[in-house]
Amino acid sequence: MQRLKNFFTNSGIHLFLIFWAIVSIFPLIWMISTSLKERNEIFTNRGLIPNNAFNFKNYIDAWIDGGFNLYTLNSIIYTVAVVIGIVIISSLAAYGISRLEMFGKKTIYLSFMATLMIPIPGAFISIYIVMSNLGLANTRTGYILALIATSLPVSIFILKSFFDDISRELEEAAIMDGANRFQIYYKIMLPLARPAIATIIILNTLSVWNEFMLALVVFTDNSLMPIQMGLSVFVGQYTTQYELLMAASTIMVLPVILIYILMQKQFIKGITSGAIKG
Structure with a gap:
């Protein structure tokens, strides 16, 4: 009985920690996902994967044109x-x-x-x-x-x-x-x-x-x-x-x-x- 109780307690703790980890890391994933999208699909595509190919040009534009390198x-x-x-x-x-x-x-x-x-x-x-x-x-x-x-x-x-x-x-x-x-x-x-x-x-x-x-x-x-x-x-x-x-x-x-x-x-x-x- 004690083992069963410990099992459910530990499972509940682990599930809560997994949930908290997902909640914590989601903004980072969303940020990276948005950085790879075209400007016209940011507000239309609510998914994490861009409709077209990953747009790495955003990084080049931010780095050079935006002066982010300096x-x-x-x-x-x-x-x-x-x-x-x-x-x-x-x-x-x-x-x-x-x-x-x-x-x-x-x-x-x-x-x-x-x-x-x-x-x-x-x-x-x-x-x-x-x-x-x-x-x-x-x-x-x-x-x-x-x-x-x-x-x-x-x-x-x-x-x-x-x-x-x-x-x-x-x-x-x-x-x-x-x-x-x-x-x-x-x-x-x-x-x-x-x-x-x-x-x-x-x-x-x-x-x-x-x-x-x-x-x-x-x-x-x-x-x-x-x-x-x-x-x-x-x-x-x-x-x-x-x-x-x-x-x-x-x-x-x-x-x-x-x-x-x-x-x-x-x-x-x-x-x-x-x-x-x-």
Whole structure:
């Protein structure tokens, strides 16, 4: 009787998860399907398969005619630079706060955490004033530095929690073997923190890749805009080029999916352990 009850319970859970997976993935399938249709059949063909041959020309038009190649290149530059900067700075800061004995480190950490209570859009004016005074407005460097600064608190919190749980005996053994602090950080702490670093990489990649509001504040030159700006090119006041919009959206989504597939094990490990070494 108990086995039968467990069977129906497990079957119900699996059916619900299958249903939820289909519901979650359907918008992605619909987006890809629409990107392969002709413009005149988008509103007449409600199926997922185009009436005629797959129209891959939409991707070429979105990439070249819509200038999506430039916006994509910009976002790749911003994402790579910001994620590398965040990983380096946040790991050094988290290691220092977690493992080093220094005056005021608790105050420094609480100051970082206090910024989490400030909505990022609420700081746009302050960020722009600082960037203007430093001559960094409407520059790639200024935009990258602003994104790094706004993403550091969460990354430091995740890595500090992870470092706090690593045994101090490892450090003591390394010091006895002649390792200095930087060698301990680079050769011991960073490899052990790979799940937390993977979590940071994925979260910040998503954040930077999808960022748009700060770019509107910082940039006046459209050639510096990120990939989200490229999507607005296909949306006009009176008409929307849905087939090109969906093709551009597909191009935008694919890199994020690829990164998640490559790092999903480390990401899930970091999330399920609450960003604490397990």
